[in-house]
Amino acid sequence: QVQLQESGPGLVKPSQTLSLTCTVSGGSISSGGYYWSWIRQHPGKGLEWIGYIYYSGSTYYNPSLKSRVTISVDTSKNQFSLKLSSVTAADTAVYYCARLNSSGYLNWGQGTLVTVSS
Amino acid sequence: SYELTQPPSVSVSPGQTARITCSADALPKQYAYWYQQKPGQAPVLVIYKDSERPSGIPERFSGSSSGTTVTLTISGVQAEDEADYYCQSADSSGTYQVFGGGTKLTVL
Secondary structure, three states, X not given: OOEEEEEOOOEEOXXXXXXXXXXXXXXXXXXXXXXXXXXXXXOOOOEEEEEXXXXXXXXXXXXXXXXOEEEEEEOOOOEEEEEEOOOOHHHOEEEEEEEEEOOEEEEXXXXXXXXXXX | OOOOEOOOEEEEOOOOOEEEEEEOOOOOOOOOEEEEEOOOOOOEEEEEOOXXXXXXXXXXXXXXXXXXXXXXXXXXXXXXXXXEEEEEEEOOOOOOEEEOOOEEEEEO
């Protein structure tokens, strides 16, 4: 069973860059067929798709965040990462990593709360 | 930007049938997926490709599609089904993913 686990700072200062890593266990990112995704959820709000990456490095981002988002993959560590630049309080959210294929988002991390505050 | 529209809330009594809709222009071309989310937990996939049920999901959960609307139906609702439900799909190009705003299911 594939498991995903987010890690990274829980507190980021305004204007800085939010950096999170998702470690995948029980399966290889390099095996193909999946899009490795980041999704966030503002407190008390709905889910927002941030973007995803294929193991080859191809990326797709939410147009509303595209100018600030970078998703990368490290197949040697079986990890993928999220960087969100120039953060504000509006970026305070629970950030999830998840695995997507044609059967949907079947596997999710537990989520990690990132607070943007000075 | 592309949006999926869901009702904010649905309420049903135990044992009744709950129906949650999700509407968008591209739904005739793109599959829809449904997720259940309980407080403090990650979402759980309950329906994929409009009407398929993942292993381990109770048979009372079903999905259907008609034109620009997809529907999640929960038959014989139980108290444990009280949760937020989100539909998810892609834009017409299939490139960009999107989630609906979510529907809070209340079991009276």
